[in-house]
Amino acid sequence: MRQLARYLVCMLVAMTVTPAMAGGDRAGTWCEPGGERVQDAALYRDLARQDVILLGERHDRMEHHRWQLSTIAQLRAHRNDLVIALEMLPRQAQPALDGWLDGELDEDAFLAASDWYTHWGYHPDLYLPILHFARLHGIPLRAVNLDRSLVQRIGAEGWEAVPTDERYDVGPASAPADEYRERLQASFEGHAQRGMGGSAEAFVRAQLARDRAMAEGVVSALDAGDEPPLVVLLAGSGHMEYGHGVPEQLRDLGIDDVAVLLPRDSGAACASLEPDLARAAFLLSGDQRHELQVVRLGVVPEDGDDGVYLSHVAEDSVAAAAELRDGDVIVRAAGRELQSADQLRRLVHQQNPGTWMPLTRLRDGEETEVIARFPATRRD
Numbered sequence: 001m002r003q004l005a006r007y008l009v010c011m012l013v014a015m016t017v018t019p020a021m022a023g024g025d026r027a028g029t030w031c032e033p034g035g036e037r038v039q040d041a042a043l044y045r046d047l048a049r050q051d052v053i054l055l056g057e058r059h060d061r062m063e064h065h066r067w068q069l070s071t072i073a074q075l076r077a078h079r080n081d082l083v084i085a086l087e088m089l090p091r092q093a094q095p096a097l098d099g100w101l102d103g104e105l106d107e108d109a110f111l112a113a114s115d116w117y118t119h120w121g122y123h124p125d126l127y128l129p130i131l132h133f134a135r136l137h138g139i140p141l142r143a144v145n146l147d148r149s150l151v152q153r154i155g156a157e158g159w160e161a162v163p164t165d166e167r168y169d170v171g172p173a174s175a176p177a178d179e180y181r182e183r184l185q186a187s188f189e190g191h192a193q194r195g196m197g198g199s200a201e202a203f204v205r206a207q208l209a210r211d212r213a214m215a216e217g218v219v220s221a222l223d224a225g226d227e228p229p230l231v232v233l234l235a236g237s238g239h240m241e242y243g244h245g246v247p248e249q250l251r252d253l254g255i256d257d258v259a260v261l262l263p264r265d266s267g268a269a270c271a272s273l274e275p276d277l278a279r280a281a282f283l284l285s286g287d288q289r290h291e292l293q294v295v296r297l298g299v300v301p302e303d304g305d306d307g308v309y310l311s312h313v314a315e316d317s318v319a320a321a322a323e324l325r326d327g328d329v330i331v332r333a334a335g336r337e338l339q340s341a342d343q344l345r346r347l348v349h350q351q352n353p354g355t356w357m358p359l360t361r362l363r364d365g366e367e368t369e370v371i372a373r374f375p376a377t378r379r380d
Helices: 002-015 040-047 062-078 091-101 107-113 128-137 148-157 178-193 200-222 246-252 341-349
Strands: 052-055 082-090 141-145 230-234 258-264 280-283 299-303 308-313 329-333 356-363 366-373
Touching: 040 062, 040 258, 052 062, 052 246, 062 082, 062 128, 062 230, 062 258, 082 091, 082 200, 091 107, 091 128, 091 141, 141 200, 148 200, 178 200, 200 230, 200 246, 246 258, 299 341, 308 341, 329 341
Parallel strands: 052 230, 052 258, 082 141, 082 230, 258 280
Antiparallel strands: 299 308, 308 329, 329 356, 356 366
16 A cells, blocks of 8 residues: 555656746646647657657656656557566566566565666665556566676676677677767766776776667567567666667667657756757656655775775765765674675665664774764755
8 A cells, every 4th residue: 555655646746737937948848859848649649659769867866757657657548568678677687577567576575586776776766656557557567788797897898808698689889979979978077086987988888888788678679579569768868868879779770760758857948958859858847845865875885805895985975974985894884794785775775864874884904883874854
């Protein structure tokens, strides 16, 4: 009952139309980038004739996922042969998705069977309403990404370094457009500033590997039955904006009938959006009151021999306030011995805003107890 109530609340919030925004068009409406507002009925009739629809997101925004759920519900009203493809999970998690759809797994069992925190790490409550909707309506779910370690290997060493039988039948990515490569390189600079290692070229190769994996996963879903379904891919907006990323790889695979749909936050005006951004954009209210309150420690954790190694501690973060720094090792969190970085992520997600979590820090061979104090309001 708790999950049903949450699902109904999410649907109601997703379908709510809010007043016009200062300086922009009305929230809760669709528009053609660079043009005018679009009538919902005409848009959905057109979308129902597509082969593939890509729904963008910022991973940590609940409002984006509510919009995705609302859009999927509308598409389901026009086509009963939907398939939902997920960036969030790699191909080896498909049995867990199948078990979820069959009702064999509850939420906790699904998260464990899919290794959710290993492969994705964003709070599952952001995605569970969509997964419940899929199970309720019998909509197939497809895991179309690659394992993080494989993506990192491709990024560091190139496709040639990975034997064909270890690629999950995913081929090398086609060369990206110059604009997309430049955008990825700029994104890498932001990652580098947060302490993430590697090179710009390795980052580009890794992102292209994800793009190709998702594109080939979509094609596999299209070819799975006698008649091609309508495949809806949920992925980060950066993988599809301006027709780059996944759309580019789909074109290389012979799939051109693709529509990119993106959420845009408050203050946007249809005419101000670049015309080649997407097929359509949905204007959101930007109301933060309904966002999922997720606490953040502010570290880049890695598996270590003695606990969880912190390769980076962000400035002005909860971790920094607890006097953690780069190179520290967290041995225990919330009274539990740590075996992996994913265990630390899971424990942090279980904390509520305004709570404290004790940590045991190992530095220079000496253990020290520190306290992570999570703010009562969301810290971005």
